[in-house]
Amino acid sequence: TQLLEQSPQFLSIQEGENLTVYCNSSSVFSSLQWYRQEPGEGPVLLVTVVTGGEVKKLKRLTFQFGDARKDSSLHITAAQPGDTGLYLCAGEKGKGAQKLVFGQGTRLTINP
Amino acid sequence: DAGVTQSPTHLIKTRGQHVTLRCSPISGHKSVSWYQQVLGQGPQFIFQYYEKEERGRGNFPDRFSARQFPNYSSELNVNALLLGDSALYLCASSSLLGGYEQYFGPGTRLTVT
Numbered sequence: 001t002q003l004l005e006q007s008p009q010f011l012s013i014q015e016g017e018n019l020t021v022y023c024n025s026s027s028v029f030s031s032l033q034w035y036r037q038e039p040g041e042g043p044v045l046l047v048t049v050v051t052g053g054e055v056k057k058l059k060r061l062t063f064q065f066g067d068a069r070k071d072s073s074l075h076i077t078a079a080q081p082g083d084t085g086l087y088l089c090a091g092e093k094g095k096g097a098q099k100l101v102f103g104q105g106t107r108l109t110i111n112p
Numbered sequence: 113d114a115g116v117t118q119s120p121t122h123l124i125k126t127r128g129q130h131v132t133l134r135c136s137p138i139s140g141h142k143s144v145s146w147y148q149q150v151l152g153q154g155p156q157f158i159f160q161y162y163e164k165e166e167r168g169r170g171n172f173p174d175r176f177s178a179r180q181f182p183n184y185s186s187e188l189n190v191n192a193l194l195l196g197d198s199a200l201y202l203c204a205s206s207s208l209l210g211g212y213e214q215y216f217g218p219g220t221r222l223t224v225t
Contacts, residue, residue: 004154033213033214035216040218040219040221041218041219042116042202042204042216042217042218042219043155043202043216044216045213045214045215045216048213088154088155090154090155099145099157099160099168099170100145100155100157100214101157102147102154102155102156103154104152104153104154105153105154
């Protein structure tokens with residue numbers, strides 16, 4: 001059973017289009033992180049959201065944490081080929097918890 | 113500043129053998145966590161060590177063990193390797209106890225034949 005469900009699992013769009021990736025759970029998380037992973041490399045931390053309803057922006061990427069801290073979304077505006085990669089959400093259960101729980105990832109391909 | 117480093121980068125082993133993977137955290141980080149990432153899936157938590165003590169363990173068999181040294185580097189050991197142990201093994205370090213803002217190394221790709 002996947003504690004964090006990401007959708008879609010695969011997404012292929014043209015350069016310049018907008019997209020949204022979702023990360024959903026029935027569990028409450030004290031914080032949620034988004035990572036991007038390139039083939040053969042480890043995940044790179046993009047952002048951490050902590051407060052319910054929080055919105056963070058990183059250039060063309062907008063991250064939102066749900067009010068109930070059970071879900072999150074990643075929106076990319078005007079996608080570029082350099083955005084191609086595996087996007088992972090990961091939740092921390094409880095303050096000072098001992099582990100991150102990852103979703104299965106969204107493989108994003110931006111075609112020139 | 114050096115990030116998290118892992119060695120070796122790639123490894124091929126035979127079923128039944130054992131393997132030791134190594135990780136050096138970011139300077140100043142005292143927490144090291146290990147994750148297994150099977151192809152096509154997200155990472156799964158194996159262990160966390162903080163100040164040389166095990167602070168968390170995931171749902172993995174006793175064939176998996178780890179330890180942390182006084183310099184905060186860490187080793188992951190896997191005995192009696194199975195084909196299903198083939199995966200990317202990731203090490204992550206953080207300055208705080210717990211999963212908040214973990215920084216990952218490049219991983220060790222283990223192939224069991």
